[in-house]
Amino acid sequence: MLVANSVRSFSTTARRLAKKIQETVEGNVTTVSLVDVPEPRNKPRFKGFLAAKPENGKEPCSMCTCGLPVKLAYTDVLILEQFMREDGTVLPSEFTGLCDEQQQRLERCVMQAHWTGLFPDKTIPELDRTGWKRLPRYWKDDEDMFNPRLRVMPGNFYYIKRYNPRYDCKKDAAALFAKAVNKGIVKSPKRIAEQAKAQEESANAQPATKKKTTKGK
Known part of the structure; x- marks a missing residue:
């Protein structure tokens, strides 16, 4: 019976530097080679867990340890699903392990994804989908949902009917009615009431004049 001892070796991957192709011509011979290029200092790199700065004395979360300039968006459906329950709600920070800033951003992105219609199988029944809210909405940033200014044409993605949401219909209707x-x-209610009152007074005054004329005869 033969027993072979298995030895496992651990090694780290070599650092991959940037290369460029360089051609060298010596007479009739052309030599093509790869030359190392120094990486720029402003190039984003993965800082790692130990390089991340703790916030308020707390350990950095998994999204803060990455120094890459990547911001979580509502279109990152596969990432958002990892922090969601089956009914489409977001797990609390005790389970996600995210800091307060990333947790709030995650909740905003999940809500935006629901409003956009990216989770049709996980949308809860309590989500209001009546009227214009059944149309998908799109944002450039996770904080655009709190922006009071409408950056799109009134009626586009926000309203079914194409009308100005800040249009004062009562004021315009009063002006048209006055014209x-x-x-x-059109007769105004005040004028109609005045005409009815005048007709009633004239009707009550006619019999009295007739009686006076008969007595005079």
């Missing part, structure tokens, strides 16, 4: 009353197209 119609002045032109005699």
Whole structure:
């Protein structure tokens, strides 16, 4: 019976530096070779867990340890699903292990993904989908949902009917009604009441005048 001892060796991957192709011509001979290029200092690199600075004395979370300029967005569906329950709600920070800043950003991105319609199988029934809210909405940043200014044309992605959401319909309707009353197209309720009162007074005054005329004869 033969027993072979298995030995496992651990090694780290070699550092991959940037290379460039260089051609050298010596007479009739052309030599092509790779030359190392020094990496720029402003190039983003992975800092690692130990290089990350703790915030308020707390250990950095998994999203803060990466120094790459990548920001979580509502379109990162596969990443968002890792922090969600089956019903589409977000897990608390005790389970996600994220800091307060990343947890709030995660919750905003998940809410934006629901509003955009990226989770049709995980949308909870309590989510309001009536009227214009059933249309998908899109954002450039996770904080755009708190921006009071409408950056799109009124009616696009926000409203079914294309009308100005800040349009004062009561004020305009009152102005149109006043023009119609002045032109005699429509009678105002005040004028109708005055005419009815005048007709009633004239009707009550007619019998009295008739009696006076008969007595005089």
